[in-house]
Amino acid sequence: MSSPRPIRKRPRWLAGAINIIAVAGLLYLATFLPPDTSLDVMRGGGTLRVCVPQSAPPLVTGDARAPGYDIEVLQHLAGHLNVRLHLNYNPAIGQDFNPRNWRLTRAQCSIVAGGVIDSTATRGFLQLLPTGITSGWAAIVPDDTSPQPVKAVAVLPSQGLDRLALSGFLREKGIRAVPARSPENLAAALEAGTADMAIADRFTIGAVPVGEIDIRVVWLPEPPFTRLPLAFGLWKGDLTLMRALRDGMTELERDGTLRTIAERYGLDIEPEASDDMAVLLSLAPEVTP
Amino acid sequence: MSRFMHIGRGLYGIWLREVMRAVRDRGQLIGGVSRPLIWLLILGIGLNPYFRGEVYGEVRFVIPYTYLQFLFPAVIVLNIMYTSIQFAVSVIWDREFGFLRAILISPVPRWIILLGKILGGSTVATGHGALVLILARFADITLSWDQVALALLLMFGLSFGLTSFGVILAARVRSFEGFGVFSNTIILPLYFCSSSIFPLDPSLTRAQTVALYPEWLVFLVEINPITYAVDALRGVLINFHQFDPRLGPMVIGGMTVVFFLSALFDFRRR
Numbered sequence: 001m002s003s004p005r006p007i008r009k010r011p012r013w014l015a016g017a018i019n020i021i022a023v024a025g026l027l028y029l030a031t032f033l034p035p036d037t038s039l040d041v042m043r044g045g046g047t048l049r050v051c052v053p054q055s056a057p058p059l060v061t062g063d064a065r066a067p068g069y070d071i072e073v074l075q076h077l078a079g080h081l082n083v084r085l086h087l088n089y090n091p092a093i094g095q096d097f098n099p100r101n102w103r104l105t106r107a108q109c110s111i112v113a114g115g116v117i118d119s120t121a122t123r124g125f126l127q128l129l130p131t132g133i134t135s136g137w138a139a140i141v142p143d144d145t146s147p148q149p150v151k152a153v154a155v156l157p158s159q160g161l162d163r164l165a166l167s168g169f170l171r172e173k174g175i176r177a178v179p180a181r182s183p184e185n186l187a188a189a190l191e192a193g194t195a196d197m198a199i200a201d202r203f204t205i206g207a208v209p210v211g212e213i214d215i216r217v218v219w220l221p222e223p224p225f226t227r228l229p230l231a232f233g234l235w236k237g238d239l240t241l242m243r244a245l246r247d248g249m250t251e252l253e254r255d256g257t258l259r260t261i262a263e264r265y266g267l268d269i270e271p272e273a274s275d276d277m278a279v280l281l282s283l284a285p286e287v288t289p
Numbered sequence: 290m291s292r293f294m295h296i297g298r299g300l301y302g303i304w305l306r307e308v309m310r311a312v313r314d315r316g317q318l319i320g321g322v323s324r325p326l327i328w329l330l331i332l333g334i335g336l337n338p339y340f341r342g343e344v345y346g347e348v349r350f351v352i353p354y355t356y357l358q359f360l361f362p363a364v365i366v367l368n369i370m371y372t373s374i375q376f377a378v379s380v381i382w383d384r385e386f387g388f389l390r391a392i393l394i395s396p397v398p399r400w401i402i403l404l405g406k407i408l409g410g411s412t413v414a415t416g417h418g419a420l421v422l423i424l425a426r427f428a429d430i431t432l433s434w435d436q437v438a439l440a441l442l443l444m445f446g447l448s449f450g451l452t453s454f455g456v457i458l459a460a461r462v463r464s465f466e467g468f469g470v471f472s473n474t475i476i477l478p479l480y481f482c483s484s485s486i487f488p489l490d491p492s493l494t495r496a497q498t499v500a501l502y503p504e505w506l507v508f509l510v511e512i513n514p515i516t517y518a519v520d521a522l523r524g525v526l527i528n529f530h531q532f533d534p535r536l537g538p539m540v541i542g543g544m545t546v547v548f549f550l551s552a553l554f555d556f557r558r559r
Contacts, residue, residue: 016312020416023322024423030326031427035334035357036341100346112345123353125345236355237341239429 038238042110047086048078051109053093058203058265059133059230060114069265070113070232073131073249076257080248099125110241112233119228126233127242129249132258136219136227137161138205138271140190140198143214150196150281152176154189158201161228166199169224173281183208190215202271217271221281299397300405307379307409311416317375321368321417328364329424332486333357352488354527357428362522363485365421366515369444370480372417373451374472376410377459381468384459403556407452407549414448415441430527440525443541447518450544456552482506483515489531514540 034040042048052060052070059070067075071087078085088109092102104112117135118128139153153170155177157163170177178195180186186208189195198208205217219227234242252258262268311317333356340356352359383389392402419441425432432440458475462468489502489510510516521537524530530537 012309016309019312019315019318023318023420026322027325027420027423030330031424033330033427035330035427035429036337098346100344102345104345106343120353125342125347127355233345235342237337239355239357242429 035239036237037240038110038235038242039240039244042241043081043083045083047084048074048081048111049086049088049109050074050111050113051088051090051093051104052112052114054089054091056094056114057207058267066264068114069133069261069267070115070131072261072264073252073258074111074113074232076252077245077248080251081244106235110234110238111245116231116233117228118231122231122233125236127236127238128231128233129242129245130229130231131249132253133230133262133267134227134270135161135202135230136222137166137199137225138202138217138219140186140205140208140210140215140217142190142196143216148196150175152178152195153197153199154178154180154186154195156180156183156186156198156200156204158204161201165224166220175281187211205271206266219271219273222273296397296401299395300401300408303392303397303402303405304409304412307376307406308412310379311409311413317372317413321372321420324368324371325364325421325424328367329357329360329421329428333360333428352529354529355429358430358527359488359523359529360486361421361425361428361430362526363480363483363519364424365418365440365444365522365526366447366483366485366519367476367480368421369414369418369448370451370476370515372414373410373448374455374458374476376414376452377455377462377472378465378468379410380406380456380459381462381465399557400553403456403553407449407456407552410452410455411445411448414452415445418444418448425526432526436525440522443518443521443525443538446538446541446545450541450548453545453548453552457548457555460552460555479513479515482509482513483519484510484531485515485519514544517541518544 054060055062056068056070058068060068061071062068071085075085090102090104090108093104093112094115096102112126115135116122116126116128118130122128137158153175155166155170157179167177178189180189180198180200183200183204186195186198186200186205187210190198190210198205199220200208202219219225232245234245249258259268337356380389393399395402422432422437422440455472458471459468462471489507517532517537517540520530520532521534521541524534524537
């Protein structure tokens with residue numbers, strides 16, 4: 001007579017573990033459901049519509065041979081999604097402080113590009129997809145070994161950056177601001193010696209035609225000034241389109257396309273983060289009441 | 290065996306019993322899954338078109354996140370609330386079927402019995418909250434391990450406080466049927482009045498807020514402790530606060546201590 005087969009006891013925790021794995025798996029599968037129709041609608045139309053300003057070099061140039069960093073990236077993204085890129089040039093973008101007056105609607109475009117700043121205020125209105133480019137206040141300073149007190153700076157105001165913070169800072173330091181209307185004005189002020197330093201946004205400062213003077217291009221000190229990442233703006237709630245574009249951006253970054261485009265527009269070289277900038281500005285004479 | 294070993298084994302045994310019972314109960318687990326699916330997938334997607342942007346510069350929902358992202362931490366809290374407060378059913382069950390009497394005559398101190406039961410309930414409730422984290426991808430929320438760890442800590446604190454609250458309720462309710470109605474009349478009002486599904490815009494002053502919502506509603510939201518638990522989780526998961534960030538952990542800590550001591554007082558009287 002054979003001995004009875006031993007009873008194989010299942011571990012006590014097995015039933016519970018199976019239940020937990022089952023419910024976790026069910027929830028994970030649910031994450032693959034599309035949360036909206038934005039990608040389907042865009043693919044159905046066969047066109048990725050983008051609202052851009054008339055000109056915001058080097059992001060949007062209006063030149064067909066070198067259309068700008070943002071435009072070239074968007075062309076690649078449209079290719080990734082197998083759709084055509086349609087640019088809707090809107091001269092109102094950036095001309096008015098209040099974006100409501102630009103009258104950009106969902107019917108005109110799925111994306112806003114050409115200098116959208118990644119900030120909490122912008123995120124209140126749009127979902128943002130970072131482009132890898134940073135903007136902010138930058139300055140041209142003479143390349144002196146011994147920094148001299150700055151008494152006057154030429155300033156070219158820029159849309160999107162905090163002009164009030166800049167003017168408040170200069171006033172507090174007792175530095176006189178000389179307003180400029182163009183990059184050429186900035187260069188002329190430096191050459192004529194009416195300004196010790198030129199301040200503009202990071203893109204404009206790179207276009208200042210400085211001739212013989214030895215200079216350095218530096219970021220304004222952080223804090224109080226912040227460097228602002230730029231982004232593409234999508235309408236809030238368009239999650240499926242956002243995911244598809246983010247995947248496309250990841251691919252462009254991985255295969256080096258983003259870096260190549262940035263190099264073409266000189267965006268791979270950023271202003272220096274200079275410690276003596278803070279020293280230069282703190283050397284400014286105190287304001288006497 | 291030392292006295293501490295005895296107490297530790299008693300605590301572990303009671304905790305393990307609660308956890309094993311919960312993970313083997315398919316009905317309870319289905320509840321833990323269906324709530325996030327209904328609230329996040331159905332309600333979140335259903336209302337998404339009403340909160341999405343149509344004109345740049347004009348939104349009905351001035352927060353730097355999508356509606357799904359805003360709702361996500363609140364759904365975690367909802368799952369924890371249901372599981373924690375419903376845990377009191379286990380206390381009623383143990384009382385009805387004599388298990389509680391059996392362990393109360395054991396040498397394990399009463400407070401350890403209560404702590405074991407509450408820790409068990411809190412572990413299960415935290416687990417149900419953690420299940421919702423799986424849906425983070427759906428809501429387009431990217432989480433780092435630091436964020437997950439901090440969220441789990443807050444979730445455990447909240448679960449502990451609410452499970453203790455469930456035990457306090459169980460001491461006052463004599464039947465399963467009565468508890469079902471009682472728990473729904475507590476959970477849903479607390480949830481809806483916690484700024485879970487509509488935001489009190491932090492950029493507005495109090496005067497502007499009461500111009501947008503009736504003052505009584507703003508008052509209910511502000512005195513509701515769950516409001517601050519939801520806010521603390523929002524801070525960790527989507528980096529958005531409607532209230533002072535210090536209030537969330539303070540309120541959760543306060544709930545944990547006050548409700549556990551009250552539950553202990555009730556438990557000792559029995």
